[in-house]
Amino acid sequence: MTYDFQFDAVFASWDYLLDGAWLTVRLSFGAMAIGLVIAIACALGKTSGPKPVRWLINAYIEVIRNTPFLVQIFLIFFGLPSIGLRLSPDVAALIAMVVNVGAYATEIIRAGIESIHKGQIEAGLALGLRPLQVFRYVVLKPALRTVYPALTSQFILLMLSSSVVSAISADELTSVANNIQSQTFRSFEIYIVVTGIYLVLALMFSALFAGIYRLAFAYTIDRR
């Protein structure tokens, strides 16, 4: 038995697929940006906050890292309305992604912060920098530089895992694929094309991150 491939149905909905891909990109960048801010705050809290704060941040990280993203989405999208907070699928998806990536990125950035030698901080203070300046220039920037590869691969994983938000019908790439699939029944053709789009997005993201690294962090010679 031979299967008759029909890609026409996929290409007929090309615009729709691109819309979905664009939402995937926007969700991913939105979640990265907000997640990064949360992660920096949590990493700071975890390395130098008072004990209850540290404990809370730890609990947040452990709960998120040890439960599936899909269950987190269900809790946010279906669970929150039952306590009176009704969210649209897109907003719920964004919140779930932020909460998820925030936990992973906190651990990564914390590792970066802890890699900064105490002497560096003391040197910074001795030079008359204010604590906030020390944190920004002496701790955070070199820390982010150290963990940059881990952080960006986490962001790419986030973009890929955003396909899971199709389970609550946020209109991103995978949801769009599901819709086209249910109208045309060309399941395999659609999912193989969409998988290709994700692969291209992942490659574009890593090229973009490499570019950002060159712009923002290439200020010392790597002596390794």
Place this chain on the structure above:
Amino acid sequence: MIRAFGYNEFLFLLSAVQWTLMLSVIAFIGGGIVGLFVALGRTSDVKPLRLLATGYIQVFQGTPLLMQLFLVFFGATVIGIDMSPWVAAAVGLTLNTSAFLGEIWRGCIQSVPRGQWEAARSLGLRYPGLMRYVVLPQAVKVAVPPTVGYLVQVIKGTSLAAIIGFVELTRAGQIVNNATFQPFLVFSIVAAIYFALCWPLSLLSQRLEARYAAPSR
């Protein structure tokens, strides 16, 4: 008619855990076997093998796990096999796990100093002996903590089998929720069960990492 969430519903969730565990074990063992070959290919001296393994890893790490499951599920019909969600999930998760474990183990194999390889070669060992007696035993030591850590990802990954209709813990949660309509309670319990499965493994992985990291360097 809406049912209340009671003891039976809780038992239903608990009994679904066995499917989550079964799927995890299959994906982990299958992924481990394929992953070993991926890691060997990735560190091989033969260029085509290396390129093949690199491409394999790139494709599986560069596309969503959900898409991989869909492709196995719907791809089976293309080649004329009627595949149940259960088999599709097992195959998809195995392939995905093998790519990630392969890449983790590549790093472990490469962490064995080059001198060890050269020493083994000069002792007259060929590739199988060199791997079996010299490189892999040393690589395994480094590989244990990240592998245990990755097991957590495997368990969490099995939740996506719910989307293609396989009744494991997450799907059981959806079913109970549809009957009781208490999403906050139901999914909190589901999350708590996953946490109870994954957290001990995370802690173990951290502990092993601390133990292995201390004396070696």
